[in-house]
Amino acid sequence: MNRLRLLWDSSVGKKVVMAVSGLIWVAYLVTHVLANLLVFQGPGKINAYSALLRGTGGALWAPRLVLIGALVLHVIAAAQLTGRGQEARPVAYAAGRRPHASTLAARTIRWGGALILLFLVYHVLHFTVGTAHPDFVEGNPYQNVITGFRDPVVVLVYLVAMAGVGLHLYHGVWSSGRSVGISPPSPRPLRRSLALVLALLVWIGFSIIPIAVYAGLVR
Amino acid sequence: MVEYDAGDIGPDMSFLEMLDVVNERLMERGEVPIAFDHDCREGICGSCSLMINGVAHGPERGTATCQLHMRSFADGDTISVEPWRARAFPIVKDLVVDRGAFDRIIQAGGYITAPTGSARDANTILISKDTVDTAMDAAQCIACGACVAACPNGSASLFTASKITHLSLLPQGQPERYGRALRMVAQMDIEHFGGCTLYGECQEACPKEISIDTITRMNRDFLRATLSQGHGAIARAE
Numbered sequence: 029m030n031r032l033r034l035l036w037d038s039s040v041g042k043k044v045v046m047a048v049s050g051l052i053w054v055a056y057l058v059t060h061v062l063a064n065l066l067v068f069q070g071p072g073k074i075n076a077y078s079a080l081l082r083g084t085g086g087a088l089w090a091p092r093l094v095l096i097g098a099l100v101l102h103v104i105a106a107a108q109l110t111g112r113g114q115e116a117r118p119v120a121y122a123a124g125r126r127p128h129a130s131t132l133a134a135r136t137i138r139w140g141g142a143l144i145l146l147f148l149v150y151h152v153l154h155f156t157v158g159t160a161h162p163d164f165v166e167g168n169p170y171q172n173v174i175t176g177f178r179d180p181v182v183v184l185v186y187l188v189a190m191a192g193v194g195l196h197l198y199h200g201v202w203s204s205g206r207s208v209g210i211s212p213p214s215p216r217p218l219r220r221s222l223a224l225v226l227a228l229l230v231w232i233g234f235s236i237i238p239i240a241v242y243a244g245l246v247r
Numbered sequence: 248m249v250e251y252d253a254g255d256i257g258p259d260m261s262f263l264e265m266l267d268v269v270n271e272r273l274m275e276r277g278e279v280p281i282a283f284d285h286d287c288r289e290g291i292c293g294s295c296s297l298m299i300n301g302v303a304h305g306p307e308r309g310t311a312t313c314q315l316h317m318r319s320f321a322d323g324d325t326i327s328v329e330p331w332r333a334r335a336f337p338i339v340k341d342l343v344v345d346r347g348a349f350d351r352i353i354q355a356g357g358y359i360t361a362p363t364g365s366a367r368d369a370n371t372i373l374i375s376k377d378t379v380d381t382a383m384d385a386a387q388c389i390a391c392g393a394c395v396a397a398c399p400n401g402s403a404s405l406f407t408a409s410k411i412t413h414l415s416l417l418p419q420g421q422p423e424r425y426g427r428a429l430r431m432v433a434q435m436d437i438e439h440f441g442g443c444t445l446y447g448e449c450q451e452a453c454p455k456e457i458s459i460d461t462i463t464r465m466n467r468d469f470l471r472a473t474l475s476q477g478h479g480a481i482a483r484a485e
């Protein structure tokens with residue numbers, strides 16, 4: 029039995045896979061949010077950045093494939109672990125089980141994940157492929173963002189999804205360090221500052237764009 | 248669920264004494280008493296195991312059911328009592344569950360090899376105070392199963408991690424360290440416990456307040472064992 033097989037076959041190993049694949053996406057999200065904030069500097073910068081990425085031609089597919097691979101593993105492991113957890117308690121507590129320590133973020137991690145998955149599909153069709161965009165112009169992301177966020181429903185979808193992503197990261201960034209065994213021991217193990225900072229950065233960073241566009245602050 | 252009336256209960260009675268009183272009255276009336284697990288009644292054996300109002304070992308922190316007193320409840324309260332619910336802990340009768348799955352996890356690697364014969368001199372192996380403290384904190388686990396009961400995933404991670412932490416921090420536990428992590432984690436899965444989402448409910452429910460830091464250590468040992476062939480751990484685990 030090889031090592032990767034051993035890892036994948038174990039509940040602990042699957043969490044390692046989830047942590048690593050999740051952190052790959054976290055790294056991407058941080059880059060993505062910082063790049064998106066270029067919209068506040070007018071069309072020049074962000075369109076140039078977009079042209080730069082597209083100019084790499086096929087090479088852009090390398091990171092894309094890494095992200096897709098990571099996502100597939102993350103989602104499969106999530107589904108399997110969710111199933112395992114449910115099978116581990118076939119009979120529920122009649123009086124319920126009162127949660128004490130778990131954060132809202134932890135308790136919504138699975139719903140959040142499902143929400144993110146749905147959002148990803150919509151988001152790619154909206155701003156990358158353009159089929160879900162009312163007025164898509166190839167190669168002009170600035171324009172697409174401005175026209176794309178005219179619809180309040182679209183703005184709302186993005187805001188809900190980003191709240192979901194923020195919560196997912198508030199738990200995920202913290203738990204992944206523990207899943208791979210690198211978090212140092214702590215007198216208050218549930219405390220997390222790095223996860224809070226990253227979750228806030230991603231949540232606020234992504235959310236202010238649709239808000240600003242809809243409010244007419246970016247045009 | 249069946250409702251029993253428990254009158255005349257003093258505030259200083261323990262929860263188990265209250266159940267004794269209820270059972271005595273049932274027997275006086277010729278009814279079958281409620282089966283529940285107990286032994287030491289001082290929080291060291293890990294026998295008692297009740298989900299009280301949806302909380303493992305009841306409302307007080309850091310106490311086992313046997314150390315819980317009736318003063319923690321208001322007069323006239325209806326208290327719901329359930330057994331631990333997990334696929335790995337089949338119900339034997341009423342409130343008694345079979346925690347044999349924990350024994351099998353221990354058998355899989357929760358031990359050290361030690362030379363037999365005459366006892367060695369004390370203090371021949373020096374261990375730092377910090378290490379001993381951390382190991383002994385983990386060693387407090389009484390294997391009651393509250394972690395499993397409180398976990399939304401029915402995971403035995405805190406139990407298994409406590410044993411792994413306790414043994415793998417001490418010099419005596421080193422020879423089997425990585426094989427132990429692989430085998431105990433594998434057994435945990437075989438017994439149909441769920442995985443760990445790090446909800447943190449287990450450390451809150453633990454009567455010994457064992458930290459989820461132990462789970463981080465278990466994950467680290469498991470990952471090291473899996474990734475390095477050097478320890479020959481994989482071969483030994485199979």
Ligand code: HEM
Pocket residue numbers: 043044046047048049050051053054057102103106107109110137138140141142144145196197199200201203204205207208442443444445
């Ligand atoms: C932008 C995309 C995503 C990022 C950055 C991300 C990140 C993370 C991270 C870092 C973790 C922690 C892993 C650990 O504790 O070891 C995590 C956990 C989790 N993720 Fe994601 N995730 C993403 C998308 C998804 C999707 C699409 C799903 C499911 C459809 C999902 C479902 C889950 C679940 C269920 C967990 C908890 C697993 C468990 O402990 O049982 N995630 N995520």
Ligand code: FES
Pocket residue numbers: 284285286287288289290291292293294295311312313314389
């Ligand atoms: S009866 Fe021994 S710990 Fe409660």
